[in-house]
Amino acid sequence: MLIISKAGTVLAIMGLIIGASGVGIGLVSMYQTSQLKGDYDDFIIDYNEPKIWYKEYEYAMAHWTLDDYNTFEQLAINFTVEANETMYFCYTGEAMIFRLPRDFSQLSIYFNIDGNHLVTPKVTIGAWDAYSDIIYQSITLQFSTTVLSIGAHNITIDLTSTYNSNLIKQNTLIVMAIPD
Known part of the structure; x- marks a missing residue:
């Protein structure tokens, strides 16, 4: 017990x-x-939540003037910059490059801010006597800056090509204003 x-x-x-x-x-x-x-x-x-602007254009945009810059207004975005913001830009799309027999076919994409063509950054896609008649390539072009003046701006893309049938499609452009 x-x-x-x-x-x-x-x-x-x-x-x-x-x-x-x-x-x-x-x-x-x-x-x-x-x-x-x-x-x-x-x-x-x-x-401080970032501000985001977005534009999409899924249809094909062909290049029609050889060795000259074509500006695509279909992707134009108006945005504003405030004090102490970093601006981030991102373009994505798909390129169709048509092969030229015994010649090089290429396409280059650039940003265009406030009507000014930016030489860099750029993305270039090309084909030299490829095995296929058409080459499909995904594209991404990114850029960030802190030097844009405070106020209203606009952005789109410029395209140049060595062959007038080369084109881009499934295009998106994103702009972000990120507070510092």
């Missing part, structure tokens, strides 16, 4: 210890949760 009594006492003490530790863990969790909520609220107050 004495052994059962001692075992019951030990079990009761262990139960109290486990219960007390559960209450302690609950209090610590409640404190940490309220601290995380406070940190999140501070973040939301101080967070």
Whole structure:
């Protein structure tokens, strides 16, 4: 009988210890949760969400003037720059390059900001006597800057090609103003 009594006492003490530790863990969790909520609220107050402009043109845009820049107004985006912002630009699309027998066929894409053709960055896709008559190539052109003046601006892309049947399609242009 004495052994059962001692075992019951030990079990009761262990139960109290486990219960007390559960209450302690609950209090610590409640404190940490309220601290995380406070940190999140501070973040939301101080967070400056980036501004995003987007344009899509899925139809084919062919190049019609050889060795000259064609500006594509179908992708033109008007955007504004405010103080302490980094501007990010991203063009994506798909190029179709037609092979020329015993000759090089290429297409280059550039950004055009406020009517000014930017020489860099650029992306060039080409084919020299390829195995296929048509080459399909995904394109991405990115650029970021902090030197644009405060105010309204516009952007589109310029295209130049060595063959007037080369084209781009499935085009998207994204502009982001990211607060510093």
